[in-house]
Amino acid sequence: xxxxxxxxxxxxxxxxxxxxxxxxxxxxxxxxxYTLHVLGVPSRGFSTTVTDLRSGExxxxxxxxxxxxxxxLTTTYAAQLADYEKTALELAVGVPATEIxxxxxxxxxxxxxxxxxxxxxxxxxxxxxxIVGRTMEKVARLAKCPVLIVNRPCTTCWKLFSNIVYCTxxxxxxxxxxxxxxxxxxxxxxxxxxxxxxxxxxxxMGLFPSxxxxxRQLESAQKKIDERYVxxxxxxxxxxxxIWEGTPYVEILKxxxxxxxxxxxxxxxxxxxxxEDAELGSTIEQVVVRSxxxxxxxxxx
Amino acid sequence: xEELTLAHDGTLRLNNAAITDVISCLSNKVVLExxxxxxxxxxxxxxxxxxxRLNLFLQGACSDAAACKDSxxxxxxxxxxxxxxxxxxxxxxxxxxxxxxxxxRGINNTGRHELRFFRLESLLDMPFSxxxxxxxxxxxxxxELYCNTTFSLFEVIEGIAWELSFQGGSPTCSLRR
Numbered sequence: 001x002x003x004x005x006x007x008x009x010x011x012x013x014x015x016x017x018x019x020x021x022x023x024x025x026x027x028x029x030x031x032x033x034y035t036l037h038v039l040g041v042p043s044r045g046f047s048t049t050v051t052d053l054r055s056g057e058x059x060x061x062x063x064x065x066x067x068x069x070x071x072x073l074t075t076t077y078a079a080q081l082a083d084y085e086k087t088a089l090e091l092a093v094g095v096p097a098t099e100i101x102x103x104x105x106x107x108x109x110x111x112x113x114x115x116x117x118x119x120x121x122x123x124x125x126x127x128x129x130x131i132v133g134r135t136m137e138k139v140a141r142l143a144k145c146p147v148l149i150v151n152r153p154c155t156t157c158w159k160l161f162s163n164i165v166y167c168t169x170x171x172x173x174x175x176x177x178x179x180x181x182x183x184x185x186x187x188x189x190x191x192x193x194x195x196x197x198x199x200x201x202x203x204x205m206g207l208f209p210s211x212x213x214x215x216r217q218l219e220s221a222q223k224k225i226d227e228r229y230v231x232x233x234x235x236x237x238x239x240x241x242x243i244w245e246g247t248p249y250v251e252i253l254k255x256x257x258x259x260x261x262x263x264x265x266x267x268x269x270x271x272x273x274x275x276e277d278a279e280l281g282s283t284i285e286q287v288v289v290r291s292x293x294x295x296x297x298x299x300x301x
Numbered sequence: 302x303e304e305l306t307l308a309h310d311g312t313l314r315l316n317n318a319a320i321t322d323v324i325s326c327l328s329n330k331v332v333l334e335x336x337x338x339x340x341x342x343x344x345x346x347x348x349x350x351x352x353x354r355l356n357l358f359l360q361g362a363c364s365d366a367a368a369c370k371d372s373x374x375x376x377x378x379x380x381x382x383x384x385x386x387x388x389x390x391x392x393x394x395x396x397x398x399x400x401x402x403x404x405x406r407g408i409n410n411t412g413r414h415e416l417r418f419f420r421l422e423s424l425l426d427m428p429f430s431x432x433x434x435x436x437x438x439x440x441x442x443x444x445e446l447y448c449n450t451t452f453s454l455f456e457v458i459e460g461i462a463w464e465l466s467f468q469g470g471s472p473t474c475s476l477r478r
Contacts, residue, residue: 152417250357257469290467 001187002029002110008036008100008139009115011076018115018150021294023080025113025148026087033087036103037073038096039065050093061093097138104143112143116151116288140268140297146180147268150294165193165261167252167287170224173267177298178229181265184296185236192239193259194229196221197251218243249286261293268299305329305454309336311344313454323349327455333431339382340366340374340425342461355455356462365421365469374425379407379414382424384460385432386450391439403452403460417467431457 007022009015019035026033039061040050050061059065073089074081081087092099104112114136140147166181168174178194185192198217200209209217221243233239244251256264266284288295305326306314313320320326343366346353353359384405391398406413407427416424434450437443452460 247357253469254361292469 001183002026002031004034004107004109005029005031006034006036006100006104006107006109006112007114008038008096008112008135009073010096011037011073015115017152018113018148019077019080021148021150022113023077023084023087025111027084031086031110033084034090034103034107034109035073035077035087036090036092036100037069038092038094038099039069040093066091097135097142100135100139101142104145110145111148112139112145113148113150114139116149140299143299146296146298148294148296149288151288152292152294161188161190161262163193163259163261164188164190164263164265165195165252165256165259166229166265167195167197167248168225168229169196169199169248169267169283170221170228171267173299175228177265177267177296178232180296180298182229182232182236184263184265185238189238190262192233192236193255193261194225194239194241195252195255196225196243197248197255198243198245199248200245201247214245218245249283249290252283252287253290256287256291256293263294263296264291265296265298268297303329304332306332306334307337307341307345308334309338309341311341311346311348313345313349323351323454327458328453330451331431331454331457333429337429338426339421339429339461341429342458343425352458355458356466358466359462362421362462362465362468366425369422369425372426374422375427376407376419376423378419379409379427381408381428381430382406382416383408383413383430383432384452384457385413386434386452386456388434388436389439390437403456403463405460405464416464421465421468 002025005022005026007019009019022033022035025031040059050059069091070089073091090103092103094102100112100114103109116136136147136149140149164181164185166178168178181192184190198214198221200214222241225241225243230239230241242255244255252264252266255261264287266287268284284295284297288297303315305320308314313323313326315326315329343363346359346363353363382405384403387402387404389398389400389402405416407416407419407424408414431452433447436446436448438445
């Protein structure tokens with residue numbers, strides 16, 4: 001399914017969970033795994049010094065520093081590297097999101113795997129702010145391929161996926177995400193849970209939907225799911241459809257927890273704006289930070 | 302500010318009288334009696350169901366808590382749980398920003414630790430305390446200052462509810478390595 005996977009890492013403990021998933025996934029797919037670490041942002045202009053992302057100290061980017069970081073990376077992922085040889089360790093200098101996107105485009109990777117944030121005390125920390133890290137947000141927004149965000153320890157990932165939850169709001173972006181969900185479920189042989197949460201929080205002119213409105217919406221959603229998704233599953237019968245009403249991210253999380261989902265697949269954003277201009281949707285943001293399993297953000301087919 | 306006292310059994314007292322209307326007391330300062338645990342808050346939520354409307358995840362957390370054992374829900378990883386406030390100021394780059402978060406952490410001799418990898422069945426009977434405010438200034442160097450502070454009932458419930466929203470999910474996926 002995947003031939004080239006990019007694991008973007010700050011090589012901090014916050015990326016350990018993403019590392020496990022990356023190596024599992026690469027092994028399962030016999031894919032080439034690029035482990036990319038961005039050394040840091042050049043301090044000024046054409047300066048040869050960078051602010052090290054791990055230590056926060058200014059470092060001169062010379063052969064010694066590169067060798068030292070490469071050795072650190074090798075030590076950090078020693079166990080995984082011993083298990084899987086088709087791995088390339090890569091270093092880059094620059095703004096992390098830009099360098100990750102540049103590398104992904106250059107190598108034509110099929111999937112990017114990242115943690116949601118770097119550390120708890122980071123001003124961009126996912127946990128303290130309920131929003132995802134700036135690097136992850138930018139990569140998910142601009143990447144040409146799906147981005148798998150791993151925010152929790154996951155012991156079963158990918159090798160043993162059995163329950164995939166695909167969430168849709170019927171936007172074109174969600175339709176793209178469905179293609180990824182369908183092929184993933186079919187290749188792995190996992191159960192595909194197609195889920196829609198009717199947003200009860202949106203009011204029009206201060207009026208909230210009545211019970212009959214809700215039932216009409218749920219019926220219409222069922223019809224859309226049958227037309228857009230179920231019809232494309234053809235012979236694949238290991239699927240289920242559920243439609244709940246409420247606050248979308250809460251319902252998605254509740255549903256995923258009830259189904260003991262291994263993977264949640266969502267569109268990166270839902271509003272009809274170009275992917276380059278779209279912020280990471282607030283629903284997926286909330287799902288990413290609270291989900292017990294990895295979340296795949298798909299911005300393009 | 303009038304002090305509300307939260308007892309071990311989850312009841313709230315104002316001037317030594319039990320309160321009935323919890324909404325009108327949300328802005329009152331909270332004091333915890335000795336022996337208050339996370340379970341005391343679940344007793345509070347069932348005694349005053351109105352507070353469940355403050356957070357979308359509280360009802361689910363109450364169901365999870367109800368499924369746990371009646372006692373002995375502790376972990377040796379922490380000495381106690383602490384609710385504290387974090388005030389963060391970020392200057393450059395970008396527009397200066399200040400944010401205040403109310404957080405719950407597990408405390409042991411190595412510091413504060415996140416609770417999301419621990420399930421309710423190992424937290425419910427842990428002693429619970431109200432901590433200080435951590436004032437963090439992010440700049441070239443991060444500086445921090447700890448100050449004494451007080452918490453309103455709303456802040457305590459919201460802080461706990463926030464933390465609980467990260468609970469749940471497959472136990473297999475939540476296993477710590």
